[in-house]
Amino acid sequence: SLHDALPIYYGHHSKADLVKVLVTGGAGYIGTHTVVELLAAGYEPVIVDDFSNSSPEALRRVAHLTGVESPFYEADVRNRDVLERIFIEHNIHAVIHFAGLKSVGESVAEPLRYYSTNIDSTLVLLETMQKFGRSNLVFSSSATVYGNAGTPPFTEDLPRQSTNPYGWTKAMIEQILEDVVATGHGWSITALRYFNPVGAHPSGLIGEDPNNIPNNLMPYISQVAVGRRKQLAIFGGDYDTPDGTGVRDYIHVVDLAKAHVAALNHIEHPDVYKVYNIGTGIGVSVLEVVAAFEKASEQPVPYAIVDRRPGDIASCYASPDLARDELGWEAERSIDEACQDSWNWQSKNPNGFQD
Numbered sequence: 250s251l252h253d254a255l256p257i258y259y260g261h262h263s264k265a266d267l268v269k270v271l272v273t274g275g276a277g278y279i280g281t282h283t284v285v286e287l288l289a290a291g292y293e294p295v296i297v298d299d300f301s302n303s304s305p306e307a308l309r310r311v312a313h314l315t316g317v318e319s320p321f322y323e324a325d326v327r328n329r330d331v332l333e334r335i336f337i338e339h340n341i342h343a344v345i346h347f348a349g350l351k352s353v354g355e356s357v358a359e360p361l362r363y364y365s366t367n368i369d370s371t372l373v374l375l376e377t378m379q380k381f382g383r384s385n386l387v388f389s390s391s392a393t394v395y396g397n398a399g400t401p402p403f404t405e406d407l408p409r410q411s412t413n414p415y416g417w418t419k420a421m422i423e424q425i426l427e428d429v430v431a432t433g434h435g436w437s438i439t440a441l442r443y444f445n446p447v448g449a450h451p452s453g454l455i456g457e458d459p460n461n462i463p464n465n466l467m468p469y470i471s472q473v474a475v476g477r478r479k480q481l482a483i484f485g486g487d488y489d490t491p492d493g494t495g496v497r498d499y500i501h502v503v504d505l506a507k508a509h510v511a512a513l514n515h516i517e518h519p520d521v522y523k524v525y526n527i528g529t530g531i532g533v534s535v536l537e538v539v540a541a542f543e544k545a546s547e548q549p550v551p552y553a554i555v556d557r558r559p560g561d562i563a564s565c566y567a568s569p570d571l572a573r574d575e576l577g578w579e580a581e582r583s584i585d586e587a588c589q590d591s592w593n594w595q596s597k598n599p600n601g602f603q604d
């Protein structure tokens with residue numbers, strides 16, 4: 250059986266029996282916050298990242314914040330030699346797979362790069378886990394798999410679909426994971442479907458640091474508030490929502506990081522594939538985010554309402570009940586707290602990790 254050393258019953262461990270967790274993409278926005286929460290929960294992260302959308306400084310900050318320098322491998326997850334070396338050098342009990350490309354617009358322009366990076370890396374990871382008899386995986390999925398059908402709150406039973414190559418990579422990987430579990434070879438896999446991750450660690454040491462011009466709302470607003478950009482363009486003021494602007498479910502990145510710890514704690518049963526929404530269940534409009542950010546930062550956020558962005562939907566928020574009932578996880582941080590923490594990070598690090 251693949252379960253030579255498994256299942257591992259987490260939750261009772263002390264410093265004496267640390268459980269090693271491989272974190273792919275561990276230098277990224279969600280990855281760094283998760284590494285911090287893993288360490289706080291008594292896990293021992295091992296990180297692989299190729300710094301394609303992250304920086305060594307992020308890992309130095311994590312080490313400073315936690316007092317722990319986690320083993321690190323600089324590599325693309327498609328690099329089978331490095332992956333095998335990691336499993337040889339460490340007794341990896343579980344993997345959290347964040348590594349991947351995540352820009353919708355880029356994926357439309359470069360679908361092959363997106364399919365290769367996201368899907369091939371997952372296949373190499375799964376093959377390596379199989380080779381070394383490791384079967385516990387938490388995968389970083391997205392609410393993007395709900396596509397543009399259905400009405401919120403979205404529940405996990407809706408069929409997977411997408412509107413762009415990035416979203417299809419998430420939907421396809423979920424299908425691959427489901428098929429792998431269905432072999433009955435003892436895999437235990439959880440896919441977490443994130444809604445809109447925002448905020449930063451309250452220390453202000455780590456946070457979101459997008460390359461170039463941010464595509465997402467919160468980093469764009471932060472850069473306007475800090476004076477790096479003139480004004481926010483609000484994509485559409487005529488949606489069928491209470492104030493006409495788009496409604497989303499903004500999940501604080503620390504809550505999101507804790508959801509991964511909760512998912513690991515529940516990986517106990519073989520031959521189970523589970524999917525959970527990770528959101529607050531609360532829909533917040535673009536104008537509400539702007540107001541919350543102005544309040545938190547005490548800075549003006551000038552904006553202009555412009556045309557809708559192609560591919561956007563009016564409203565997207567989670568039904569978070571399944572994660573609460575089965576993982577015992579719930580979002581605890583509000584949009585106000587997320588704005589305070591984003592501002593704290595942005596104002597202390599106006600140029601991100603480059604300072």
Ligand code: UD1
Nearest residue numbers: 353391393464465466469482483484495496497535560561
């Ligand atoms: C986007 C992706 C989604 C991905 C998620 C990851 C698209 C169409 N979707 O979600 O697949 O999983 O990021 O975080 O790109 N907005 C503005 N002005 C801006 C930026 C955004 O008005 O400059 C609005 C958008 O129209 C939307 C809301 O803010 O109503 C949130 O946008 P964004 O942060 O880009 O996230 P999503 O589009 O929800």
